Amino acid sequence: MQLFYNSDISEQNNTFTFPKDESRHIVKVLRKKVGDTLYITNGKGFLFTAKITIADQKNCVVSIENSEFKKPTDYKLHLAVAPTKMNDRYEWFLEKATEIGITSITPIFCDHSERKNVKLDRFEKILQSAMKQSLHLYLPTLNQPISFKDYINQDFSGDLFIAHCEETDKKSLKNEIKPNAETTILIGPEGDFSVNEIETAIKNKFIPVTLGNTRLRTETAAIVACHSVAFINE
Numbered sequence: 001m002q003l004f005y006n007s008d009i010s011e012q013n014n015t016f017t018f019p020k021d022e023s024r025h026i027v028k029v030l031r032k033k034v035g036d037t038l039y040i041t042n043g044k045g046f047l048f049t050a051k052i053t054i055a056d057q058k059n060c061v062v063s064i065e066n067s068e069f070k071k072p073t074d075y076k077l078h079l080a081v082a083p084t085k086m087n088d089r090y091e092w093f094l095e096k097a098t099e100i101g102i103t104s105i106t107p108i109f110c111d112h113s114e115r116k117n118v119k120l121d122r123f124e125k126i127l128q129s130a131m132k133q134s135l136h137l138y139l140p141t142l143n144q145p146i147s148f149k150d151y152i153n154q155d156f157s158g159d160l161f162i163a164h165c166e167e168t169d170k171k172s173l174k175n176e177i178k179p180n181a182e183t184t185i186l187i188g189p190e191g192d193f194s195v196n197e198i199e200t201a202i203k204n205k206f207i208p209v210t211l212g213n214t215r216l217r218t219e220t221a222a223i224v225a226c227h228s229v230a231f232i233n234e
């Protein structure tokens with residue numbers, strides 16, 4: 001099944017018209033024609049089955065024949081991950097985390113961060129593409145980038161963890177994860193969180209954890225954390 005995405009489609013629609021760029025892709029690139037079936041999600045849990053009624057490169061129109069709603073997972077996972085020096089590594093994390101299953105992501109700028117800016121538009125497209133490829137019906141929320149200092153002073157709920165490499169007392173994340181829970185995990189930059197950031201997180205009720213016996217890259221640590229939570233909830 002090939003999945004299409006458009007945030008504007010809803011269960012109230014009987015018909016839907018794709019924007020120009022998507023219409024061109026459907027008609028010219030994929031060579032879809034009148035009568036062909038398309039599967040569409042709005043990234044909010046709905047799967048729409050539709051048939052093409054007008055196969056125009058500028059305005060591809062479909063008739064909605066059926067809509068199904070899939071309940072979200074019983075768990076919620078939020079990762080706050082520092083952008084990596086090499087942008088493609090962070091983009092790889094976004095893609096794989098979406099495939100595995102994640103609720104929301106926040107890029108955080110830390111004391112040791114070498115990258116202080118990100119391209120959210122590009123990140124959003126990567127999330128959409130990964131959602132379609134993996135046939136997920138929920139698009140992860142991509143939050144605005146924020147400094148660690150501002151992020152840590154928010155009100156949090158659920159289970160809170162910070163993964164770091166300092167030689168201090170830490171618990172194993174895999175032993176701390178609870179099924180069907182709301183979980184937030186902080187992952188630092190290449191230079192790790194600073195001692196002050198770790199202490200601040202602990203003061204704000206974040207539990208320091210380890211992800212294993214080896215030192216992991218930022219993007220690898222984020223994927224390990226994401227998969228650990230997904231695995232516990234299988």
